[in-house]
Amino acid sequence: MTGNATSSAWSSHEGAAALAAPALAEKRRAFDWRILLGLFLPVVIALLWEAAVAFGLAQGRLVPPPSRIFAALWALAETGELWTHAWMTLWRVLVGFVIGAVAGIVLGALSGSNRTIRQVLDPTLQALRAIPSIAWVPLFILWLGIFEASKVALIAVGVFFPVYLGIAGAILSVDRKLVEVGHVFRLSRVQLxxxxxxxxxxxxxxxxxxxxxxxxxxxxxxxxxxxxxxGLGYLLVDGQQMGKPDQILAAIIAFALLGKSADSLLVAATRPLVRWQDTVRERL
Structure with a gap:
């Protein structure tokens, strides 16, 4: 009898796996199609510009064709310069992002959850948010010097304000009825x-x-x-000073790829936190 129960459970498990396999395969195919659709527009633009330069419809001097841009990328990668510059840029962004995000989360949570703190803190931060990023540069150089500390501080400032606004705004926009339900069930502040x-x-x-x-x-x-x-920003300046538009565009493409990769990693890391959502986006 035990053997029959075991075989029945095993059969149920196999049946569930068989039902799940087509759904998983369909999800993977949909993912592949999304990747291809995302690549469609840049690939078409690149091919059209390459053809325009090849047939003499454009000179390609100030905006080189993709073949020259990728040749510049390949040359930088072969010498190892690309990886050195990309890693330095990524390191600066990572450190600045952690500092700015932590500060934004803490102050945003305090401002969103306490009216007195919000009235004291928010006007000053909103005024500071209006200051252009380039205006901080001479001040940070004066305070922190020209080395890494001033660069990381500038990045942290850029990260801080959207995180602060997002966290404070999210707390303030929580539906009041949900909080009242928590009070009805006598949840403590921590449980709430x-x-x-x-x-x-x-x-x-x-x-x-x-x-x-x-x-x-x-x-x-x-x-x-x-x-x-x-850093990739240094490649931009060097390309501008040396009159190398292919290097400038290669650095811009490297920025785009690095930024997209970092964003995808952040989305993947935070997906388990919002997996419970049943939104239209998940169904389209």
């Missing part, structure tokens, strides 16, 4: 935060972190204009 506030805030918090990461890659360019000898 863990069971109601945190799940409600997480989706917008992830978007805020992604926005902060994107601004971190934007601010690293300004940071690497501050006397850097390594």
């Amino acid at each position: 935060a863990r069971r109601i506030l945190l799940p409600a805030v997480l989706p917008e918090a992830v978007i805020a972190l992604r926005s902060g990461l994107g601004l971190g890659f934007m601010f690293v360019v300004a940071a690497e204009f501050m006397g850097a000898s390594e």
Whole structure:
């Protein structure tokens, strides 16, 4: 009898696996199609520009064709320069992102959950947010010098504001009825935060972190204009000074690939936190 139960359970397991296999395969095929669709537009533009230069419809002097750009990328990769510059840029963004995101989460949570703190803190931060990024450069150089500390500080400033706004706004936009339900069930403040506030805030918090990461890659360019000898921003300056548009565009493409990869890793890392969501996006 035990053997029959075991075989029955095993058969049920095999049946569930057989039913799940087609769904998994279909999901993988859909993922492959999404990748191909995402590559469609840049590939078409690159082929059209390559053809325009090849047939003499454009000179390609200031905007080189893709073949020359990828040749410049390949040359930089062969010498190892590309990896050195890309790693230095990634390291600066990572450190600045961690500092800016932690500060944004802490201050955003305090501002969103306490009216007094918000009234004291928010006006000053909103005024500071309006300052252009380049305006911080001379001040950070004066305070921190021209080396890594000033560059990381500038990136952290760029990351901080979208994270702060996203966290504070997410807390303030939590549905009041959900909080009242928690009070009806007599949840403590810790239980209310863990069971109601945190799940409600997480989706917008992830978007805020992604926005902060994107601004971190934007601010690293300004940071690497501050006397850097390594980094993709340095490649941009070097290409401009040496009159190498292919190197400039190669650095821009490297920035795009690095930023997209970092964003994809952040999305993958935070996906388990918002897996409970049943949204239209998951069904389209």
